[in-house]
Amino acid sequence: MTYCSNCGNLTTLSVPPGDDRPRFLCERCGTIHYQNPKMVVGCIPEMDDKILLCRRSIEPCYGKWTLPAGYLENGETVSEGARREAYEEARARIKVLIPYALFNICYVNQVYLIFRARLLDHSFGPGSESLEVRLFSETEIPWEQLAFRVIEETLRQYFRDRPAGLFPFHMGDIFQRK
Amino acid sequence: MTYCSNCGNLTTLSVPPGDDRPRFLCERCGTIHYQNPKMVVGCIPEMDDKILLCRRSIEPCYGKWTLPAGYLENGETVSEGARREAYEEARARIKVLIPYALFNICYVNQVYLIFRARLLDHSFGPGSESLEVRLFSETEIPWEQLAFRVIEETLRQYFRDRPAGLFPFHMGDIFQRK
Numbered sequence: 001m002t003y004c005s006n007c008g009n010l011t012t013l014s015v016p017p018g019d020d021r022p023r024f025l026c027e028r029c030g031t032i033h034y035q036n037p038k039m040v041v042g043c044i045p046e047m048d049d050k051i052l053l054c055r056r057s058i059e060p061c062y063g064k065w066t067l068p069a070g071y072l073e074n075g076e077t078v079s080e081g082a083r084r085e086a087y088e089e090a091r092a093r094i095k096v097l098i099p100y101a102l103f104n105i106c107y108v109n110q111v112y113l114i115f116r117a118r119l120l121d122h123s124f125g126p127g128s129e130s131l132e133v134r135l136f137s138e139t140e141i142p143w144e145q146l147a148f149r150v151i152e153e154t155l156r157q158y159f160r161d162r163p164a165g166l167f168p169f170h171m172g173d174i175f176q177r178k
Numbered sequence: 179m180t181y182c183s184n185c186g187n188l189t190t191l192s193v194p195p196g197d198d199r200p201r202f203l204c205e206r207c208g209t210i211h212y213q214n215p216k217m218v219v220g221c222i223p224e225m226d227d228k229i230l231l232c233r234r235s236i237e238p239c240y241g242k243w244t245l246p247a248g249y250l251e252n253g254e255t256v257s258e259g260a261r262r263e264a265y266e267e268a269r270a271r272i273k274v275l276i277p278y279a280l281f282n283i284c285y286v287n288q289v290y291l292i293f294r295a296r297l298l299d300h301s302f303g304p305g306s307e308s309l310e311v312r313l314f315s316e317t318e319i320p321w322e323q324l325a326f327r328v329i330e331e332t333l334r335q336y337f338r339d340r341p342a343g344l345f346p347f348h349m350g351d352i353f354q355r356k
Binding site for chain 2: 077
């Protein structure tokens, strides 16, 4: 943040009075520009014993497989966001079941919230950010071709939980690779 | 957002190519300024059969009671954020137990995530945003003097769950009052 989005003046980076960390400040209009993590919402779309994955048509990780997920938008609930992303990326209509996993990815200031969801029918297909969308059984999951570690962690947990049929809410962290 | 935070030019509000909603755009440097919900993290600090509340020394809701909670900061996990807020607002040291409730407050673009937590000792007191901090048993909760509806909803759910000793994860929405 170089310029104040309120008045166009150059900002400075310093600790405001009563605060404990540097913020981008505008010394002309007095605005403090707080910057906070973003939420990424997504789901594991289930149909029978299979789940739906999307192969990305965009960078990063072009050509790799992922769960439908994306940034939560202003004005929508976390469930609505997960449903929108399933439609945008996989043209899939889902029923959101329950929140399943939350992952902190502090080094990119993201919080992932992944739901379990039920795929409502077979009418799915690639949205504009996908090359291909298909159902995978557990043995078919392309573990070496997954787009993001958070997706791999989510799916490994999911398949650990599935034999018991119990899916308690999980929290975890994804750390930056050394 | 009136000015581009990257180059200082005036922004315009329009739908970028391939997008489906208006964003603040800079026509000079091409930056798209996405705006997304913020997470508020907090906790219900438990000690024996009591919970800790803080009486606010700041607006909004000066003088009303609330749970320690605040915006998640860049670089911290949701649990770390809840722990930091408990210390900032109530000088309380807590052990975060489990995520307990998520509330969407779409009309102010906030997602609240509230944990159950254990108060580690009796050394608590008002931080800079509190007038007073004290433990309340269920019958002492100042229901008419709570700061925010999300706090009231959280506590009502909590005391509904407590008799059974089971605290499943809850999701809910807080709607704007007509």
